[in-house]
Amino acid sequence: MKKNNILILSAGRRVELIQDFKTEAAQLSDDIKIFTTDLNPRLSSACHIADAAFSVPPISDDGYIDYIFELAVAQNVGMIIPTIDTELQKLANARVRFEEAGIHIVISDPVLVTICRDKRLTAKLFDRYGIEAPEIYDRKNLSFPCFAKPYDGSRSIGTKYIHSAEDLSYELLKDPKIIFCRYINIKDEFTEFTVDLYYDRSSRLKCAVPRERLEVRSGEVSKGATRRNNLYQLMIEKLSVLEGARGCITAQFFCKGDTIYGIEINPRFGGGFPLTYASGGNYLGWLIQEYFYNRDIAFFDQWENNLIMLRYDAKVLVHEDHR
Structure with a gap:
């Protein structure tokens, strides 16, 4: 049976990501299901939006990768999307095993993940690509x-x-x-940006959308705006190829005029990605096209500039008889 379902790990509150994946899957095929995992799916709003949700052991569990592998095989999963930092290294180390079974974990190479998880190494990575980082x-x-x-x-x-x-x-x-x-003073001097970067299977940059972080709550952007500025040009010039990168890479910067500091890189979808998707950065559709249909992705720069996102809290109701 064809492996054409998508499994999003540690779904938590990522309702918009699940909804957007379902939208793109429906446009490309009527036979792609979006599944999710969580420690307690009943208490995960995103899991209630998915086509099916599964309870998994903690990431720290020695059997976590085996459990994900067996679940993916049983549910005809062809693509796995990680969402949180603590699972990245284990998944990157296991990517080849999954590939041999026809299951694509959209994750960067283990070396790049190791670098991104250590801010000391990340600073050296920025330097290697000609981008300044705070001392x-x-x-x-x-x-x-x-x-x-x-x-x-x-x-x-x-x-x-x-x-x-x-x-x-x-x-x-x-x-x-x-x-x-x-110390970089982001209150009075510098502006904080996150850039969603899409890298194809050959680690070539296909899209970059800078998002100004207008307001942050609990470490995640609650108000943001897309900006086509000198940071965008820097990404095109310096990070057109990022060795070992794959899928969505989220990078953080502090900017003041022509002065730009690289702060960190996360090799996964960020919490503010729905703004990039709404602006035209169709990373989800491109993933499906790349990994399920073996299509090459063209460079895309027609995303909407100065699009503002104002997030708000919403609810998912779970009734007593829901299973």
């Missing part, structure tokens, strides 16, 4: 003010602004996961 200080020779953050953190968890030496604690200085870097 990372030797903890024995700090300059103030500075910014402290875990080298493997996400969603701004564990970050701290350090105004002076008096703000430092013994625990912070001795924590091996904390790095100290140049």
Whole structure:
């Protein structure tokens, strides 16, 4: 039987992503189902939107990859989409195994994932591609003010602004996961951007949509706007090929005029991707065309500029007799 279903892992609250995948799947075929996983699908709004949802063990479980593999085989899944940082390395390491079974995990190569998960290595990656990154200080020779953050953190968890030496604690200085870097003032001087980059199976850039982060809530954009600016030109010039990249890559930058600092790279869909999709960046349709129909994707730059997204909370009701 043809493997033509799509499995989105750790779906959580990503209702829009599921809906958009279903829209694109329906336009290309009447035989593609969108499945999801979560620790507790009954309490995941996105899982209730999917065609079917499955409970899986924690990502930390030694049998997690085997469980996903067996689930994909049983449900005729041909494409797997990761959504959270903590699952990326395991999935990247297992990608070849899944490919041999005709199941495409849309994930970058293990080396690139390792680099993206370590902000110290990410800074070196930016430098390799000619993009400046905030200086990372030797903890024995700090300059103030500075910014402290875990080298493997996400969603701004564990970050701290350090105004002076008096703000430092013994625990912070001795924590091996904390790095100290140049402080970039995004309130008064710099503007924060996220860029959704689409890379084909040969790691060639096919689309780049910069999104200005107008407002952020719990580390995820709640108000944003697409911007065709000098950051866009930088992506085209510097990141036209990103070794090992595959699918949607989300990169974060601080910008002020011609000054641009690369902050981090996440090799997965970001929470603000629905804005990119609404602007015309059809990454979901392109994935289906690439991995299910073996089509080449042309470079696309006709996305809508200055499109504003204003997100709001909505609800999914689960009735007692729903299974």
